[in-house]
Amino acid sequence: MGRQEHWETVYKTKDHTKVGWYQPSCDSSLALIEQIGITNKASVIDIGAGASTFADGLLGGGFSDITLLDISKEALDITRSRLGEMSLIPHYLVEDITTVSLPNRYDLWHDRAAFHFLLNESEQKAYIKTMYEALSPEGYAIIATFALDGPDSCSALSVQQYNREKMEEVLANKMKIVDVLERIHITPGGGEQKFSFFILKPI
Ligand SMILES: C[S@@+](CC[C@H](N)C(=O)[O-])C[C@H]1O[C@@H](n2cnc3c(N)ncnc32)[C@H](O)[C@@H]1O
Incomplete structure (x- = not known):
């Protein structure tokens, strides 16, 4: 497939509210946006947005340029x-x-x-290149992945776990790591998943 x-x-x-990655609200991401100081005038793109409530959180915070x-x-x-x-x-x-x-910069x-x-590596590089080219020079990226001691698969697919060193390797001098934060996600089934949230900036 x-x-x-x-x-x-x-x-x-x-049921998308029962899958392992579901969160009723995206508190970690929204708190980081506030911490970085991104205002609701910013243009935001959510990659692999799925059915996530991140958009709901942004709209609730007055953001209107959302992809x-x-x-x-x-x-x-x-x-x-x-x-x-609000879907419009x-x-x-x-x-x-x-x-x-x-088509745009974010x-x-x-x-x-x-x-x-x-x-x-070729897909990881393509992703980083697309991100680099799509970000405004003063922009930020927040990328959350499973941590090194987090799960090694999700939705029956293997994943690449990341720590600072591994992320630095794939960023290949295009983006720098501003901060890395560890967060625990509690799945709808009550399990714990360790995530790393990377805050990045174009170099
Ligand atoms: C684990 S889910 C996370 C969804 C959402 N970000 C969240 O936190 O609830 C991964 C999402 O990435 C999407 N996805 C996977 N590979 C992708 C790709 N190559 N391009 C765009 N979306 C992709 C999937 O359809 C899915 O919605």
Whole structure:
């Protein structure tokens, strides 16, 4: 099964509020945005947005320049219907991040648990290049991956776990690490998952 088919099947067949990565609110990401000092005038793109409530949090904070990108149309449709009237505000892109050509520049690139599915160097490099080119020079990226002692798979797919050294290696002098924060995610089933949140800036 290809990548897109995998994710379409996940969102069509599973209750998205019961999958391991679900969070009723995206507190860690929203707190980091505040900590960095990004205002609600910023343009934000969420990579592998899925059916996440990150968009709800941004809209609640008065952000209006929001782009949600995911390989699964079904996932974005779930968000669209949940947001109701507010669904007209975000832009929706059904794309594979390893091949997309992004039309705009963004002040914030956010990715929780999508980048870590890229296992080969050429896809990781393509992602970093796309991020670098799409970020405004003063912009930031927040990328959350499983930590080195976090899970080694998700949704029956292997993932690459990251610590500072491993992330520095893939950033290849395009982006610098401003900070790394460890966070524990409690899954809907009550399990614990260790995440690393990387705050990055273009060099
Ligand atoms: C584990 S889920 C995380 C979803 C969301 N970020 C969250 O925190 O709830 C990973 C998401 O990345 C998307 N995804 C996986 N590979 C992708 C790719 N190459 N390009 C775009 N989206 C991708 C999947 O469809 C899925 O929605």
